Amino acid sequence: MALIHPRSLERWQEWQNSRHRARQIKHTVTGVFRRRGDEAASSAPGFVLHSREGDAGPRLLIGLDSTSPTSRASLLTALPYVRRGVDVLAPAGVDLPELSGSDWTHQNVAIPQAVLRGLGIGSVITLGWHLEVGRIVHEWALAEEISGAVVQHGALTPFAPPLPPRITLLAWSDADAEFYRSGRQDIETRAVGSQLLWQAAHESEDTPADLEERPVFLGQMHGAELSRRITAGAATTFCRAENALYRPHPAETDALSRVAHSVMARRGIEFQDSAIPLHELRGPVVGVFSTGVLEAAVRGLPAWVYGPRTPTWVHEFWDRYGMRTWGGDPTPAPVQPADEPSRLIAQILEGAG
Incomplete structure (x- = not known):
């Protein structure tokens, strides 16, 4: 089985919106009251551009929508291995300790597209374009003909959101790459492994x-x-x-x-x-x-x-x-790559743009 919506983000969003209606109604109602009670804050810039200087050449733009452990493990753990200049676009108000050092500057922006064009960005990377920051980053990169990549950050089901057009998918495995690609010819793939599982494997000696x-x-x-x-x-x-x-x-x-x-x-x-x-x-x-x-x-x-x-x-x-059902032998430990996925991702990104 492949993705239910391998190409159309709009159709995938329609499916997503059809699920758990009661929860969405609650969120809509509370959102209305939150907006009414916080009108002053609504005029403030909604994004922050975090920037770090680096080697000469095209810069890397990371689009980050979430501060969840999986999001940060998939995107921000590559930062120590990236030598070029880096910009991270994230929602305002989120805590990103990885970007708090003296090497980083922080700029509030209301319309990111107006700021990104003059930065000298040569490649972008996100977890996809199904959330706001990712959508902004990939639509801008497509319009500017800048190369893009998406990192797989979780195990894939047929209900995963479709990938943006003309990107490189950095997948956990060849099997996941083919599954997520779902027959699309505009998607290139590289199997790099899972940073989340790589970190878990290197913590296993504490078990x-x-x-x-x-x-x-x-x-x-x-x-x-x-x-x-x-x-x-x-x-x-x-x-x-x-x-x-x-x-x-x-x-x-x-x-x-x-x-x-x-x-x-x-x-x-x-x-x-x-x-x-x-x-x-x-x-x-x-x-x-x-x-x-x-x-x-x-x-x-x-x-x-x-x-x-x-x-x-x-x-x-x-x-x-390779998951095993209850009653038999337990699930074997997933085989890990010889090199850290974040290091591999950084090497791929350094060669892009």
């Missing part, structure tokens, strides 16, 4: 020999890919059968997720504090299609997937990543 026995089930009710009937149902069935702890995803804060949590608690399921970092887990890990299963496996923890009545694409997903 204790005396592992806890009680499994932890990773929540995914927030995801648009599967209905809560499947994700909450799998979690409830597994936790009750195996006396497992349920770990809510940090995004499980909407009303429907909270109702599901209450029902699970009434059925005797205990919860793990999701504030505990994943890398601090010390026991078996189970999920439906979570990247956390791969992170646990690469750290040396026993890890499985579990999902009764899941659609065919989920089983294809498990096969592509």
Whole structure:
């Protein structure tokens, strides 16, 4: 199976907007009240351009929409290996400690396109163009005929957003590259590995020999890919059968997720504090299609997937990543590249532009 929308970002957004209607209505209503109560702030510039000087030649532009650990691991960990000048466009008000040193300057901008043209940028890189900063960066780069790249930052399902036109995809593997490309001829691919998993593998020596026995089930009710009937149902069935702890995803804060949590608690399921970092887990890990299963496996923890009545694409997903189902041998640790993915990404970017 390939992407459901391999080319049209608009059709993908329509599909995304059709999911979890109640959550979107809540966000729309709260957004209206937030705008009414913060009209003065709305006139302030919405972006910050962080800049660092470097070797002579074309500069690199990084478009960053999120400060999540996966976003920062995928994009900002390459900075120590980049010798050319770098600009990072990000939303205003986000905390980016990687850009806080004396080498960096910071400029508030309202219309990024008006500022970018005079910087001497020769290449751009993002996690995609499905969010605001990424869309700005890639549309500008296409108009200016500047080379672009996208870094894969998570395990891929058929519901991943389509890639921007005429970019180089820096994928975790050749299999992921072909899956994400989905037959498009305007996309070049390079397999560089996953920085997230590479970091997890190099932290695995801290895994204790005396592992806890009680499994932890990773929540995914927030995801648009599967209905809560499947994700909450799998979690409830597994936790009750195996006396497992349920770990809510940090995004499980909407009303429907909270109702599901209450029902699970009434059925005797205990919860793990999701504030505990994943890398601090010390026991078996189970999920439906979570990247956390791969992170646990690469750290040396026993890890499985579990999902009764899941659609065919989920089983294809498990096969592509070598995930093993509960009841058999645990998921083997994903093979890691010889060199750090961020270093490889920097080398590719240094050769672009």
